Amino acid sequence: MGKYFGTDGFRGEANVNLTVEHAYKVGRFLGWYFGQNHKAQIVIGKDTRRSSYMFEYSLVAGLTASGADVYLLHVTTTPSVSYVVRTENFDCGIMISASHNPFYDNGIKIINGQGQKMEASVEEQIEAYIDGKIPEIPFALKENIGRTVDFSAGRNRYIGYLISIPTRAFKNMRVGLDCANGSASAIAKSVFDALGAKTYVINNEPDGTNINTNCGSTHIEILQEFVKEKQLDVGFAYDGDADRCIAIDDQGNIVDGDIILYVCGKYLKEQGKLNNNTIVTTVMSNLGLYKACDREGISYEKTAVGDKYVCENMMDNGHMLGGEQSGHIIFAHHATTGDGILTSLKIMEAVLEKKLPLSTLASEVKIYPQLLKNVRVFNKQEARENAKVVEIVEQVGKDLGDEGRILVRESGTEPVVRVMVEAATDDICREQVNRVIQVMEREQLIAE
Template sequence: MGKYFGTDGFRGEANVVLTVEHAFLAGRYLGWYFGREHKARIVIGKDTRRSSYMFEYALASGLTASGADAYLLHVTTTPSVSYVVRTEDFDCGIMISASHNPFYDNGIKIINGQGHKMEAEVEEKIEDYIDGKIEELPLAIKENIGRTIDYAAGRNRYIGHLISLATRSFKDMKIGLDCANGSAFSIAKSVYDALGAKTYVINNDPDGTNINTNCGSTHIKVLQQFVKDNKLDVGFAFDGDADRCIAVDENGDVVNGDLILYICGKYLMEQGRLADNTIVTTVMSNLGLYKACDNIGMRYEQTAVGDKYVYENMLQNGYVLGGEQSGHIIFSKYAKTGDGILTSLMLMEVIMEKKQTLAHLSEEVKIYPQLLQNVRVTDKKTARENPAVIKAIGEVTEALGSDGRILVRESGTEPVLRVMVEAPADDICEKYVKQVVKVLEAEKLVAEA
């Protein structure tokens, strides 16, 4: 990871970690980089945070000052930017969002011309320019100065694309949508209304400061209660930029990313549409998912945590379905990144085609209790490679056998070791997490509070 750009863009508190100067300079570099041989065309989307407007104008100013034309999608989802970039011949796309973070954070995600996350070497060059390590770039003059162009039509084409993917009408289906007061508010209801659903929508009144606040995929209890109170057939919750989806079945129970992978993977496998009968997961996927996959002969691969790594594996091996427990699911036939609304439509396809409820479709997976404890340490690598810690992890692994697992990994963004145990019961999880944490403490590897 770079100085500013992590696995999911340049993210932090607006005007504290991520400033308008950063955005302007990022725009300047991208406008110059893609405009060396032709007039660059770069599309910008944003979520509903108050600071998103500020960053949109700063980026557009930087792009046009370098001679690029900036096309503004306005409030839209991250996957819509990816779709527009790759289908309408843009040089790159920029999404202004901090995803599921609180409203006061924001971020800049850069998407390359193929709709994937931008290559690390380009992000490194942007960082060098921000830090003054690259000589000043020329400003465009006269007729070479770029323009800003209203491009809401691009978002509308994306809505049409989503509608076209549905295999059946959703007539008479009562569907709940939690739009997290974020990007989905301008798209999700339009899609479900067009497909004939009886659409019940909550948290679709953004005011700039309520995005992700007690709503959306990270606060799923709100939708659970809504589905039960209104006797809905299914509910879908999105995050701030709508690249994630968590579902709720007709009983109000949560259907997370692991369950979605199983349901959609099994359906695609039955239809002969799951490449090599394999789904791509991360190391944080639940043991229950793997046991259920084994029972039906569905194979799986594991990657490091992060949709970036999931997609890299899918691209390298030609797999069509992968994702994370968090609801970040990639259907590579239709998208190059996680797409929450698309995920909900794919899940609806299974429900409609198999004529089964979501609760019934997910009942084959027994989710194991999981406990995760973040331990702040003095040095991540030293702590992870400590012989006593390695021995303790081995002892827990042996004790759990095939009925559970332990995973100890370094955080990618904090001085933290994440200790996770899955087992048949909560008390067993707690017992073995404590066992490893005590060793970290005894070895004096834990940082002082």
């Protein structure tokens, strides 16, 4: 990861470690970079944070000053920006969002011409420009100065595309939506209404400061209670920019990304549409998912944590379905990035075509208890590679056998090592995690 750009863009607290000056320079560089041989055309979307308007205006100033024409989608989802970029032949797209973070954070996600996250090589050049390590970029002059264009039509075309995907109408289905007071507030209800569902919506009144606040996919208990109270058939919760989805079944149970991968993967296999008979997961997916896939004869691959790595694996190998436990699910036939609303539509397709409630489809996966502890250390690499730590991790793995697993990895953003154990019971998880941490303590690897 770079100095400013992580696996999910340039993110930080607004006007603290992500400032309008940063946004202006990002715009200046991108407008110049894509405009060297033609008039650059770049599309921008934003979520509902108060600071999103500030960053939008700053990006626009930088882009147009470098000669780019800027098309504004206004409040919309990250996957809609990805869709518009790749279907309308834009040079790149920018989404202003910090996803599931609190309202006071924000971020700049850059999407390449194929609708995927921008290549690291371009992000590195942006960072060099921000830090003054490359020559100053010339301003556009006279008729070469860029302009802005209202492009809400692009968002409407994306809504139309979503409506075209389901194989049948949602008539008589009672569906709950938690829009997290974020980007989905502008799109989700209209999609489900158009498909004939009886739609019940909560947390769809953004005020600039309530995005993700006690709502959405990171506070799934809110939708869980709503589904049970209203006796709905299914519920879907999105995050701030609607690129992830967590579902609630008709019994009020949580259906996370792992179970969604199983339900949709099995359905696609039955339809002959699961390319290579393979799903792509991350190393954090639950052991229960793998056991269920083994039973159904579905192959799987594991990547590093991050939907960016899932997407890369899928594109490199031609796989059709992949995602994360957190609800980033990619359906490569329809999209090049995680799309929460699209995911909910594909779950609805499986439910309706199989004529079974989501609780029945999800019950085939036995989710193993999981315990994750973040251990603050002096040096992440030294802690993970310490001979005694390696030895105890191997021993725990042998002791768990086929009924559990251990994963020890370095955090990409914090000075911590993450120790995760899955096992048959919570007590076993706790016991085995503590065995590893005790060795770290004896080896004096843990920072106070």
